[in-house]
Amino acid sequence: MAGSTLEIKNLHVSIEGKEILKGVDLTVKGGEFHAIMGPNGTGKSTLASAIMGHPKYEVTEGSILLDGEDVLEMEVDERARAGLFLAMQYPSEISGVTTSDFLRSAINARREEGDEIPLMKFIKGLDSDLDFLEIDKSMATRYLNEGFSGGEKKRNEILQLMQLKPEIAILDEIDSGLDIDALKVVSKGINKMRSEDFGCLIITHYQRLLNYITPDFVHVMMQGRVVKSGGPELAQRLEAEGYDWIKEELGIEDETVEQNA
Amino acid sequence: MTVDTKLPYDRSYIEQFSSERNEPVWMKELRLNALEKAELLELPKPDKTKIGKWNFTRFKHVATGGKIASLKELPSEIHDFFDEENLPENIVIQRNHTVAFQQLNKDLADKGVIFTDIFTALRDHEELVKRYFMKDAVSVDEHKLTALHAALMNGGVFVYVPKNVKIEEPLQSIFWQEDAEVALINHVLVVAEENSELTYVENYISNNQDEATVANIVTEVIAQDNARISFGAVDNFAAGTTTYVNRRGVGYRNATIDWALGQMNDGNTVSENVTHLIGDGAVSNANAVTVGRGQQTQNFTAKIVQFGKNTDGQILQRGVMKDSASSIFNAIGKIEHGASGANSEQTSRVLMLSEKSRGDANPILLIEEDDVTAGHAASVGRVDPMQLYYLMSRGITKEEAERLVIHGFLDPVVRQLPIAAVKKQLKQVIERKVN
Numbered sequence: 001m002a003g004s005t006l007e008i009k010n011l012h013v014s015i016e017g018k019e020i021l022k023g024v025d026l027t028v029k030g031g032e033f034h035a036i037m038g039p040n041g042t043g044k045s046t047l048a049s050a051i052m053g054h055p056k057y058e059v060t061e062g063s064i065l066l067d068g069e070d071v072l073e074m075e076v077d078e079r080a081r082a083g084l085f086l087a088m089q090y091p092s093e094i095s096g097v098t099t100s101d102f103l104r105s106a107i108n109a110r111r112e113e114g115d116e117i118p119l120m121k122f123i124k125g126l127d128s129d130l131d132f133l134e135i136d137k138s139m140a141t142r143y144l145n146e147g148f149s150g151g152e153k154k155r156n157e158i159l160q161l162m163q164l165k166p167e168i169a170i171l172d173e174i175d176s177g178l179d180i181d182a183l184k185v186v187s188k189g190i191n192k193m194r195s196e197d198f199g200c201l202i203i204t205h206y207q208r209l210l211n212y213i214t215p216d217f218v219h220v221m222m223q224g225r226v227v228k229s230g231g232p233e234l235a236q237r238l239e240a241e242g243y244d245w246i247k248e249e250l251g252i253e254d255e256t257v258e259q260n261a
Numbered sequence: 262m263t264v265d266t267k268l269p270y271d272r273s274y275i276e277q278f279s280s281e282r283n284e285p286v287w288m289k290e291l292r293l294n295a296l297e298k299a300e301l302l303e304l305p306k307p308d309k310t311k312i313g314k315w316n317f318t319r320f321k322h323v324a325t326g327g328k329i330a331s332l333k334e335l336p337s338e339i340h341d342f343f344d345e346e347n348l349p350e351n352i353v354i355q356r357n358h359t360v361a362f363q364q365l366n367k368d369l370a371d372k373g374v375i376f377t378d379i380f381t382a383l384r385d386h387e388e389l390v391k392r393y394f395m396k397d398a399v400s401v402d403e404h405k406l407t408a409l410h411a412a413l414m415n416g417g418v419f420v421y422v423p424k425n426v427k428i429e430e431p432l433q434s435i436f437w438q439e440d441a442e443v444a445l446i447n448h449v450l451v452v453a454e455e456n457s458e459l460t461y462v463e464n465y466i467s468n469n470q471d472e473a474t475v476a477n478i479v480t481e482v483i484a485q486d487n488a489r490i491s492f493g494a495v496d497n498f499a500a501g502t503t504t505y506v507n508r509r510g511v512g513y514r515n516a517t518i519d520w521a522l523g524q525m526n527d528g529n530t531v532s533e534n535v536t537h538l539i540g541d542g543a544v545s546n547a548n549a550v551t552v553g554r555g556q557q558t559q560n561f562t563a564k565i566v567q568f569g570k571n572t573d574g575q576i577l578q579r580g581v582m583k584d585s586a587s588s589i590f591n592a593i594g595k596i597e598h599g600a601s602g603a604n605s606e607q608t609s610r611v612l613m614l615s616e617k618s619r620g621d622a623n624p625i626l627l628i629e630e631d632d633v634t635a636g637h638a639a640s641v642g643r644v645d646p647m648q649l650y651y652l653m654s655r656g657i658t659k660e661e662a663e664r665l666v667i668h669g670f671l672d673p674v675v676r677q678l679p680i681a682a683v684k685k686q687l688k689q690v691i692e693r694k695v696n
Contacts, residue, residue, distance in 0.1 A: 052654050055646055080656035092651035096669025105665060106655035143669070164655060 003030010003197040004067050004083050004167035006051075012061035013043075013050045020046040020257050022224040023062065028168055031196045035210055035235060036203045038221035039243055041256035044203045045089060047221070048172040052086040053079055066168070081110055083167030087157035087174050093145040099156065100126065100140040103163050110164070129162045132192070134185050150177040158189040169193070170201045175209040187212030207239035220246055222255040268299060268318055268409070275412060278323075282380050285387050291394075295401045295411035305404040305505075307531050309589045309621060310560035315503050315529055317406055320444035320475045323415060326356025326437070341689060342435055342464050344682040351376055351432045355447075357440045358416045369428060375421035376432050379448050382419035389421055393452055398481035398509040398537075406505045410446055410477045417448035420461055422488075427458040431680050438467035441501070442474055449480040453488035453516075460679045462493040464686070469501035480508040484516035486540060493678045495523040495687050496530075500555060504530040514540030514569070521677040522549040523687040525694060530559040538565065538572040546575045550674040552694040553586030553618065563607075564593040571602040578609040579671050581695060582618035593625045594635060601632040611641040612670050614695070667695050 006028045013021035020043050028034050036044050050057045051064060053076040064071040066082055074082060094102065103126065108116045130137055133155050145153055154174055161169055171190065175183055190200065190213055202215060210218075210232070218234040219226045220243070228234070228246055237245075247255060275296055279289040304312055329335060332348050343349050351369065353376065354362040360378045369376075375386055382390050395401050401411045418434050438445050451461055465476070476498055484490045490510070498504050504526050510518040518536055536545040547563045565574030576592040594605030605628075611620035624637035644666050652662035668675075671691060678684040 053650075055650055075659070076650060076653040077656055077658050077662075080654055086654055088651065088654070092645070092648045094648055094652065094666065094669055096672030097665050102652070102655075102665065105657055105661060106652075109656040109658065109661065160655065 003199055005029045006084070006168045006199065007065040008051070008062070010062035011047070011050065011059065011064065013046055014058045014060050015046070015056055019060070020224055021050065024224070024226055026219065026226060028199045028201050030167065030199045032217065033194070033200045033202065033213065033215045034217045034219065035215035036201060036219050036221055036226075037205060037207070037235065037238060039255050040205060042221045043224040043257055044205070044221050045172050048086055048170045048201075048203055051170055052076060052084065077109070080166075085161055085164060085166035085169040087161055087169065087171040089172045089176065091145050091153050091157060093143070095143050095146050097144050098141050099144050102144045103160065106160070106164055126163065129159055132162070133159055133189050135159060151179065151182045154178055154186055155182065158186050161193065162189055167197065168199045168201070170203065172203045173205070174202070175204055175206060183209065184212060207235050210235045222246070222250075222252055224257045227252070268296070270296070270322065270413060272296060282383075284380070284383050285391070287391060288383055291401065292412050292414075295408045298402050299405055299408035299412050302402065302405040302408050305406060305531070307560040307562060307589070308591050308623070310531070310558060312531060312560075316473060317475055317477065317503060317505060318409065321442045322413060322444060324357040324440035324443035326359040326361055326439055328359070329354070329361045332362065338466065339435060339437060341686045342683060343433070349433050350430050352435070353378060353418050354435045354437060355416055355418070356437050357443055361437070366430065372426050373423040374426060374428065375419060377419055379414070379417035379419050379450070386419065386421065389452070390419060390450065393450055393481065393483055394448075395479070395481070397483060398511050399479050399507060406477055407479065407507070410448070410479050413446045414448045415444070415446045417450070420449075420451040420459070422453045422457040422459050424454040425456045428460070431460040431462055433680065433683075434461075434463040436463065436465045438465070438469070438498070438502075441467070441469035441472040444475040444477070446477045447479075449478070451480070451482045451490065451492070453484050453490050455485045456487040457485075458489045460491040460493070462678070462680045462683050464494070464683065465496045465498055467497075467499045467502055469499045472501045474502050476502050476504040476506065478504070478506040480506075482508070482510040482518055484510065484512045484518050486514040486516060488513075489517045491519045491521075491679050493521045493680065493683060495678075495683060495690065496526050497690055498526040498528055500527040500557070502526065502528045504528060504532075506530065507533045509533070510536035510545060512536065512538045512540060512543035512545060515542040516540060517544045519546045519677070520548060521674060521679065523675070523678065523690070524549055524551040524559075524561065525687070525690045526559070527555065527557060529557055532559070532561045533564070534562070535564040535566065536574070538567045538569050538574060541569040542571050543569050544573045546577070548577045548674040548677050549579075550671045551580045551588065552671075552691055553580065553582045553588045554584045554694050555586060556584070557586050559586070559588040560591075561588065562591040562593065564591075564595065565605065566595045566597065567600045567603045567605060568597045570600055572600060573604045574606070576607040577674060578622070579674050580611045580620055581614060581667055581671065582611060582620045583614040583695065585615075585617040587619040588621070590620070590622045591625065592623070592637070593627065594637070595627040596630050596633050596635070598629040600630050603630065603633045605633065605635040607637040609639045610670070612667065613641065613643050614667075664695070667691075
């Protein structure tokens, strides 16, 4: 079996009564890397948050299925245990909980009681991923995200991705605020995950991340919908020409979700 | 307002109690004198908590406890206080009002270190105890409870570290109230002479869920010039015990007194932790955590008074409140005139887990000198839903996520407890109280 399938159909999402997503259709399968691009304010991050179950976002129409199971019926933690992962744009700081203790709790949450990961095995795996991502070992004993720089937070999200090995990951602007060296390391971590059993949805508004991670599919979001899809060549063209040609092609004047009151 | 409660103990009772323990005459006099004051003085008035109706005066006064031959004979709840693989070398276990077990490393004894129960100390080290007992730190006549304490003291330990002696292994006391009805009026006196160092950790435990009794605890911690004292405690009196606990430190030149207090009583509690930094360059870090549950009302005052120049006083209080528990946290930094270069900081944070619980954090700065630095912070809040969302998005259940956030909230204080086994035991108590 080659991984899981995440199916999003006609998804409408509101926040505080305001509709942000207006009918998104998208399917991500194991082995596939999808990039969602688009200018700011077009609903990309809302899509990520809605898939994971952020408490402030309300799905008003449509469906999200993971291998046929209704994701919208699941609590946030159930979605994660079903195989979803969201690398967040703004990860919370959890004072008093070390990165290491948190990771062990998260790994054990996926395992049966009595079948917890052996401590030595956990430490070995963690050390090896820390090395791979060129993260100082001290991060394991620091409180989760507390006092982390922007770059450290992003690396930590990828560390979690590598440790938790989800079926489908959504990366929400994992490249924002990273310098070129950090961007390379983060990309290296994501590329290492590539396999038939792993599908990935990469949200970004810069093409530069895609210089290091080659997507199989590229989608452009505007006005709360996917307005154009294509292969890696679409990202190249966006890099060269920007978004205006798409707006012209589709007759869109303001690509953002309307701010009208 | 005076509370009309005639004390159930009189002069002849105290004379007899003191004589039976072969106490020196001055001690007997001190007790009798204190009894008179206890009749006259009023209860203390902790800020924002009314304790006028709390029972501090009616209790059974004495119970003995059997000796034990080795630490292995203790019940499991006491075993939690130490590491089975690495039994403490220096320990006093007080069972009700009797020493059940005690030992002190011979090397330390040879160096002149004293670690024994207060009654033995009154006989064998009379002059030392007399020099410090309720003199420089806590006074007999502060209020009704300090006077009552002196009159009826029925337990405690004396710790003395001579000049230049640095103790690496911690000294540990366990005050085990096995008798559900008996009061514990415990006096802990810790004296570190010049340039000495020690770590002392104490545990209080009782099991009286329904039987009502009293704990009246006075702890005096004296750090002479350049002495360093690390003081840890886990208080775990059951719901039936009404507690007054007063831990007071006095630090002289360049002395350090660090407190790490796990205040986990289930009954009503008034706690004062006051440190006087007398000498120039003296430092104190006063850290305390609590978890309030059930119907209990608690009042925690942490105060550092700075007299010396370039002194540093840091207060950190963290509390978790659930059910209908109510707690007041007062963190007071006081810098006296002349204490130039002093720094004073207070942080009080309260996490509320229920609608009915109440938490009140009051950081207070009282400054009588210009050339100082000071700061304070306070917050009372609920578990952040974004933190829960983040943790749950990694597959952690809501209950476990809340547990992580709560333990994390208390960790900055818990991690400072000096003995690993006691730290672990405190975590267990926290676990029990929050779930």
